[in-house]
Amino acid sequence: MTHDVTNQVPPLTGHDVAADPALLEGLAREGADWAVGELRQLGLLAGSARAQEWGRLANEHPPVLRTHDRYGHRIDEVEFHPAWHELMSVAVENGLHAAPWTSARPGAHVARAAKFHVWSQVEAGHGCPISMTYAAVAALRHSPALRAEWEPLLASRTYDFGLRPPLDKRGVLAGMAMTEKQGGSDVRANTTRAEPLADGTFALTGHKWFNSAPMCDAFLVLAQAPGGLSCFLLPRVLPDGTRNAMRLMRLKDKLGNRSNASAEVEYEGAVAHLVGEEGRGVRTIIEMVNMTRLDCVIGSAAGMRYGLTQALHHARHRRVFGRELADQPLMRAVLADLALESEAATALMTRLAGATDRAVRGDAGEGLFRRSALAAAKYWICKRAPVHAAEALECLGGNGYVEESQMPRLFRESPLNGVWEGSGNVAALDLMRVMAREPEAVDAFFAEVALAGDRRVADASERLLKRLASAGEADARRVAEEMTLVLQASLLVRHAPAAVSDAFCASRLSGDWGRAFGTLPAGLDLEAVIERAGRPGV
Secondary structure: OOOOOOOOOOOOOOOOOOOOOOHHHHHHHHHHHHHHOOOOOOOOOOOOHHHHHHHHHHHHHOOOEEEEOOOEEEEEEEOOOOOHHHHHHHHHHHOOHHHHHHHOOOOOHHHHHHHHHHHHOOOOHHHHHHHHHHHHHHHOOOOOHHHHHHHHHOOOOOOOOOOOOOOOOOOOOOEEOOOOOOOOOHHHHOOOEEEOOOOOOEEEEEEEEEEEOOOOOEEEEEEEEEOEEEEEEEEEEEOOOOOEEEEEEEEEEOOOOHHHEEEEEEEEEEEEEOOOOOOOHHHHHHHHHHHHHHHHHHHHHHHHHHHHHHHHHHHHHHHHOEEEEOOOOHHHHHHHHHHHHHHHHHHHHHHHHHHHHHHHHOOOOHHHHHHHHHHHHHHHHHHEEEEHHHHHHHHHHHHHHOHHHOHHHHHHHHHHHHEEEHHHHHHHHHHHHHHHHHHHHHHHHHOOOOHOOOOHHHHHHHHHHHHHHOOHHHHHHHHHHHHHHHHHHHHHHHHHHHHHHHHHHHHHHOOOOOOOOOOOOOOOOOOHHHHHHOOOOO
């Protein structure tokens, strides 16, 4: 032994991941305070060494594609480490998937969003099939017969993994396949064909360049039917127990999201059911896309909270130059700025979840607000996640660059939500289209912002309105950014402590400040901002 080990940060385990003031207050504000007990219980599991080990193992042992069995039969199985199934079981049992759709309780979608936020901090990859299962129900509601068959199974709180006839299982999961090699986001360029069969089903022939979560029981797929581009439900296993003609060609070798499988697939006359009207596939599947976009915002907000938590824990336990790292002026400014970004993302996430819950239950006004606010938030929150992850990693110094810290995994995961369900340009242009086609959605957005009753927010809102008066496609990113910042500022003024809202408005709405984290204007109560974030593990 050549030396004593000192000044190393203890593991952050045994804490409650749900002990997040911004999250808990948002849960209550959006009508789901009845779920606090369940959320805190899940938070304690998320903070346990056992759950953290599941997350590590699921990424250390990524899924493997088995195309054939030992006898040469085509099986197209995806094999996972047992840790993946542990993560999935917890997610399904806690209703992070489609459970809210079968609940009459107001706030069910908000409770689900809060749980998704907490459990995603353990491991983000398994959130993909969970999210798509949640979103699939919205699309299936275009076809009452399919909904009646599939919704109870999609909403079941039983994780029943394995390839068997889906309607014979205790619970099922759904994936999605839209993009093709030649089109990408331009799904109208899809060439997969759907030929009608005598029994009312269709035979799909073609390919998909990205099939998300190919181990699921069924998929929403876009294909060209005689009546135009249409949406279909394609099961993996047919009612007689035979495999549908969906061939897994290979799994994608991805930057992050390593625990989750994504595949290239080919269909050779695969049997599928029409969802919604023939020729209106985009309009049908957009219901699923909007729900997964909400989860992109939630997932990015969860990543920010995880990064902040790790940075705070490290800075409060590491001593440099005779005092805690958290007490160093520059580090204090960085931590406060990271905390601001995290709280603003969480406040917006819970507001959007609340709007979703009320829109699903028939509130047209909330639906209008959601249509504009969600598109803007999808763009900006997902854009901020990678830079936030990079800064949080840097707070740990060289230790943060080492895999054992789990910060590299966070960093690799952070760009995903910006790409998934439409890259930044797609999301920003979608926002411009919403505003052009539905001026009432713009009115709903600015009515929400005005609730702050704050001069700083009002001035920023006026500047934004002037920009909108002449904005074209080339301005779409700037518009999405400014809309999100103004909405976040309004929410924080109304719901966060003054130290938080003052710092956010001063650094995001106006003034002379730097663009890097940690360059906040002088005169702000940074200590109060940091204390607001809590003391996990202390």
